[in-house]
Amino acid sequence: MELLWRKCFRKHKKEKANRSLTCIVKDWFTSYLSNRKQFVSLGNTQSDKVNISCGVPQGSVLGPLLFLIYINDFHNCSKKLDFHLFADDANLFFKHKNVNILESNVNNELSKVHSWLCANKLSLNIDRSNFLLFHPIQKNYLSQLLYRLIIDSNLNWKSHINYIAKKIKRCIGILSKLRYYLNSKTVLDLYYALVYPFLTYCLITWGNTYQTSLQPLFVLQKKAIRIITFSSLSDHTSPLFKDLNVFKLFDEVTFHIAVFMYNLKINFFLLILMSFPLRLKKLTITTQDFPLE
Numbered sequence: 001m002e003l004l005w006r007k008c009f010r011k012h013k014k015e016k017a018n019r020s021l022t023c024i025v026k027d028w029f030t031s032y033l034s035n036r037k038q039f040v041s042l043g044n045t046q047s048d049k050v051n052i053s054c055g056v057p058q059g060s061v062l063g064p065l066l067f068l069i070y071i072n073d074f075h076n077c078s079k080k081l082d083f084h085l086f087a088d089d090a091n092l093f094f095k096h097k098n099v100n101i102l103e104s105n106v107n108n109e110l111s112k113v114h115s116w117l118c119a120n121k122l123s124l125n126i127d128r129s130n131f132l133l134f135h136p137i138q139k140n141y142l143s144q145l146l147y148r149l150i151i152d153s154n155l156n157w158k159s160h161i162n163y164i165a166k167k168i169k170r171c172i173g174i175l176s177k178l179r180y181y182l183n184s185k186t187v188l189d190l191y192y193a194l195v196y197p198f199l200t201y202c203l204i205t206w207g208n209t210y211q212t213s214l215q216p217l218f219v220l221q222k223k224a225i226r227i228i229t230f231s232s233l234s235d236h237t238s239p240l241f242k243d244l245n246v247f248k249l250f251d252e253v254t255f256h257i258a259v260f261m262y263n264l265k266i267n268f269f270l271l272i273l274m275s276f277p278l279r280l281k282k283l284t285i286t287t288q289d290f291p292l293e
Helices: 015-019 023-034 062-071 100-118 160-178 182-192 196-200 209-228 238-242 249-287
Strands: 002-004 082-086 090-094 143-145 151-153
Touching: 151 160, 160 182, 160 196, 160 209, 182 196, 182 209, 196 249, 209 238, 209 249
Parallel strands: none
Antiparallel strands: 002 090, 082 090, 143 151
16 A cells, blocks of 8 residues: 655644754754644735744754654554655555455555544645555456555556556657757757666565566667667667667666665665674673682
8 A cells, every 4th residue: 555645744733843853952942843834926926924823844954854753653553554655755664365355454454544644633644645466366356556566466567668668658759859959969968867767666576486577678779779870670779779889778787686686785784883883892791690719
């Protein structure tokens, strides 16, 4: 399930800024949020100023931080749902082998979520909230847009790949027209600005699907490379990729996964090193309980 709060930054209660803050910081936040006014300006005309009774200044740096503090205890409203929060997005997960039991439990937990929202004076954006049921591969499946990824209930990523292909086709049309007015280096920069982001966004997530599913995107990538180099449709693209120093789509998948695993290994190793002194200290304290003979 994906939940979105409507106008989340306008619903802060100033009292919630008091959580776990020292008196000095609390007074600072109170001063920042108090005695603020708003008005509408259109041309040379301005409306009367009105006091702001809740919320934070729009576009402020502290706005997102205060909102995260405000919803910090959101996950405590349910012990069964698995919460994944990102800014004003909330993704709730629950699993069960029996669909009927799953439906009953989810509805019960959603009532607790609704109670938490009401208690904290937050409203739910119903129009942009959805649910998705993951199940074994079936002919009829649903899809859901999440963080600009189209996730389908079969997890085959065909819907997302088709979505990307449509976007890339438009970008290739732009490249084919501008290449006559720009040098090859500039056109290549446009490739990295227009096409490349669609190919690499969350690639380690959807790039592990079947190669046959990725083939349409690879065909479009080769078309873009031929356009940049003014090559014909019969020219082989492997030398072109090498000359432009551009990875093929399948090589991009391998590269992104390798970088991810390397970073994961390094970060995990650093985490162990950071926790080692603490463990050593605990070990030293424990051994003092045993007198030396």
